[in-house]
Amino acid sequence: MATTAPILELRGITKAFGSVQALDDVDFEVRSGEVMALVGDNGAGKSTLIKCVAGIHPIDDGEIRFDGRAVHIHGPKDAAQLGIEVVYQDLALCDNLDVVQNMFLGREVRSLLFRLKEAPMEERTAETLRSLSVTTIRSIKQPVASLSGGQRQSVAVARAVLWNSRVVILDEPTAALGVAQTKQVLALVKRLAEQGLAVVLISHNLTDIFEVADRITVLRLGRAVGVYERERTTQQEVVGAITFGIPGRESAA
């Protein structure tokens, strides 16, 4: 596991929607090469925190540091510029387009007169899927509509890593999947971290989290309860933190 400085670091993030305090002085960090799980009950602030990082919500107060520098994220484009990619629960794929077309959607390789250059796009798609060991997709020229849930998730993740991204945030990637497909996606999550990416995994499923996460950040009612190292904690302890906000042994950052 990586022991370097965090690539993405949030300090004292505060965000309110009217009178609702969604995030209150939250600290969060993730290092390159690790899987950081983000857990918490409904309304704990997981999605809000992610949307702040993704540039969808501006933060009220606090600091975002990326690669050691303080950065300002004002929109999704700023986040993408830094190398932060979010895979949302609904995946945002076009069913009628094929795998290659989805991977390059909005960022097509083109030559003169807006002419599409299909060959390099196909090549890089095959290359990216290969590097992630996504082997179940029979043809990258088949429409996404014909893929299974796990395969679709793989395509969405592959699209996120295609652009030299450094932090990949996955929002409930296994929520709608069966047992075999969940396994497939979790293996993919591990592989992302092995390749040196920082992975943030949002999930309700503690079994999944304990299978792949290196560390676990628990949010409760808009506050960070604590950060737990997987190897030195138990599911019971994390459940306690989620439901009652009992701070456990905090790992040394």
Next chain:
Amino acid sequence: MTSSGEAAAAELRQPETPDSFAAVMRQRYDALKAGDVGSLPVLVFMVAIVVFFTLKVSVFFTAVNFDNLLPQMAQVTVMAIGVVFVLLIGEIDLSIGYLSGLSSVVLAELQLPGSGHDYPWWVAILGALAVGAVIGAVQGSFVAFLGVPSFVVTLAGLLAWQGVIIQELGTQGVITVYDRQINDISNYFFPDWFGWALAGAVTAGFVGITVGRIVARRRAGLRVGNPMVLVFPVLLWSGAAWLAVAVANHDRGVPFAGVLMVALLLFWTYIAQRTTFGRHVYAVGGNAEAARRAGINVPFIRVTVFMISGVMAAVGGIVAASFLESVDLTAGSGTILLDAIAAAVIGGTSLFGGRGFVKAALLGALITQTIQNGIDLVGYSDAVKDIVTASILLAAVTLDTVSRRRLARSGR
């Protein structure tokens, strides 16, 4: 990566283009079973129509009738191209009938001798096209920026443009088109040598594009696939071109309207299939939210598509004015709107957005217009024409709906 990664790579590329012809056929059959019917029903139906009318009336299957049919169907075909784009983004444009009528009124007014606005033919044509583009942009803006359902916006357009036509022509009722160039659009036939040269150019173009793609894929290290599969479309389309020219040359020659039709089909196919704009049109029709998040300017795509629809309606209006050599109060009325939409849908464009090809406009127009041509020759009434066209439209939409459901089911 490890050897498992390499194995994965091989697996990834290998089934993409299976080499044996049988494997390709099996793939097509599987797609068919899954509900992806493609152009098959259209082709089968076309053969049935031709056989039926050939048995029914002797003048149907002749070179003369073929040379009549092309200018007859040109208006519907070019308008249906616009409809294909609108359907691809999951919208509808009901205004194109009277919009084409309005464009032809503008065309006729701008060439009218002794009226004080007697401009050269090309100014009249540009004026008509501009009217289509501007009105398309305005209607599209209501849909794209204000979120008004396109059904309502263009229904309002349908009524409004009909009103404008009546207002404009009310006193005289009809404007005769005197301009030679404009009338030639639907009434000029090329000399034989020109037809053969065209067929040669089409063949050379198809061969050139196919070879170019093979070279590009080779260079990128991608699989090229079965030569039979690559050669088949080239043979099919250039064969069709040579056959069409041969038949046309047997009569008066290749009509200008037919060349215009094919040129527009090729141009818009290029836009839809080979440009970023076309890709984004499909994306907006497939999942507008995903397109937006991918950074695509969705309102821009929507407005532009309605402009395309408006311009193609205007082209249809110009062709119609040229065909009749006049414009009267009935311009853009009657079944032209439904004929254009029916052509796009019958040709295989989905009403639900995201699925379809520009060539659907030609295939659908071929079916509906061949039937109408045949019915005229046999001597049935217009009422029969309407009933038959309506039945085919309903059948096509039903097929689309059912195949869509099957696709969803096989999509797991």
